[in-house]
Amino acid sequence: MRVAVVTESFLPTVNGVTNSVCKVLDHLASAGHEAIVICPDAGAPDEYKGFTVYTVPALAYRQFPVGLPNPLVQRILARFAPDVLHAASPFLLGAQGIAAANRLGVPSVAVFQTDVAGYTRRHGVGLASTLAWRFVRWVHDGADLTLVPSSASHADLEGAGIDRLARWGRGVDLVRYHPNNRFAPATRALRERLSPDGEVVIGYVGRIAAEKQVERLGSLRGLPGIHLAIVGDGSHVPVVERQLRGMPATFLGRLGGPELAAAYASFDIFAHTGTEETFGQTVQEAHASGLPVVAPGAGGPIDLVDDGVDGYLFSPADDRALRASVRALVMDAPLRRRMGEAGRRAVLGRTWESVCDELIGHYERVILDRALALSGTSSREVYG
Known part of the structure; x- marks a missing residue:
């Protein structure tokens, strides 16, 4: 199979979109498929896993490179002649990629991964949120299939009038993230730093941006015997530092590997x-590491946390519920162990290999559907 991946983010930028694209490319390479990558020009490598990487001009917006539409995109696609186009978190560049694929008769799969409408709403531009949904609908209407990562995303896109939806989650590295890491020397050294007197360490990992609401951890102020560990960086760090001032908290910065x-x-x-x-x-990743998770009952976590089994889902807008959930785990070490073990079991079937095999199945489906449409045969006649 020949796959053209058009992504709004790629190396050296590190985020969820880049990570999932790299995992997909790793899988395509190991399975013997051919691929190319088209991404914003932000210092990307010339190749990845033997696949050529093409870049287009980009501008920076809030530290993110945004690829600009360029006539080169269609020429690259025409020359490569892909069987399918994979549009990762499509925005401006992805929209052009999908449109070019349609002109060339190439089926496309769009992966919904960034809540553009929610992002604009969080940054105080409500009208832009409405316009963003219109743009999202326009982009995804051009794709043969849109893959959504969660039931919440499925409901949001369906409510916005986008059809041809299917669920596709994300994999997790069960070897890298493992409960046994707790006994490694590097972990022991970090534990000594974070928990010198046996404090219960409450951790956060991710970007520190307005939409991540990390400052809500300030609601844990006064809980005895805790230490906060914040992994990540971003524009909202000063806000979070102010909110957590005086609390036992360590900012570890961005970490990887x-x-x-x-x-x-x-x-x-x-x-x-x-x-x-x-x-x-x-x-x-937390569940794979054997940790209980406390998360709001909204968005993706609804599908990932089994409330009362491997963690707690609290009322999304209620900081007191967040505090109560964390407090219950702080006070009960056996409960933490049971929930952590349940979390590890919950992700055992979610390897990147399995979810990428599922992705290949989606590719095959849209390729077949296009072929059937050209031949005048309905998919119902084939699939029943």
Whole structure:
């Protein structure tokens, strides 16, 4: 299979979109498929896993490179002649990629991963949120299939009038993120720093931005015997630092690879704070690490946290409920262990290999549907 991946974000920018695109490319390479990548020009490598990476001009918006439409996109696609186009979190560049694929008769799969409407609402531009949904609908209406990561995202897009939807989650590295990391030297050293007197470590991992609402951890002020560990960076760091001032808290900055795995393993509880998460990959990584998770009952975490089994889902707008959920776990070490073990079991079937195999199935489906449409045969005649 020949796959053209058009992504709004790629290396060296590190975020959820880049990570999932790299995992997909890893899988395509290992399975012997051919691929190319088209992404914003922000220092991207010339190739990845042997696949050529093409870049288009970009501008920076809130530290994010935004790829600009460019006539080069259609020429690249025409020359490569893909069987399918994969549009990762499509915005301006992805919209052009989908449109170009349609002109070339190439089926496309759009992966919904960034809540643009929620992002604009969070940054205080309500009218822009309405316009953003119109833009999202226009982009995704051009795709043969839109893959959504959660039931909440499915409901949002369906409510916005977008059809041809299917669920596709994200995988998690069960080897890198493992409960046994707790006994590694790097983890022990970090535990000594975060919990010198046996404090219960409550951790957060992710971007520190307005929509992540990390400052809500300030509601834990006064809980005895705790220490907060914040992993990540972003424009909202000063706000969070002010909100947590005087609390036992350590800001560890952005971490990756083994250092990130050691950070998860040094936590006792994982706290997720944002209410507009389309999926919640860090929740899966925490569960893989054997941690109980406390998260709002909104967005992606609804599908990832089994309330009362492997963590708690609290009322999204209620900081007192967040505090009560964390407090219950702080006070009960056996409960933390039981929920952490349940969380690990919950993600055992969510390897990147399995979810990428599922993605290949979606590719095959849209390719077949296009072929059937051209031949005048309905998919119902084939699938029943």
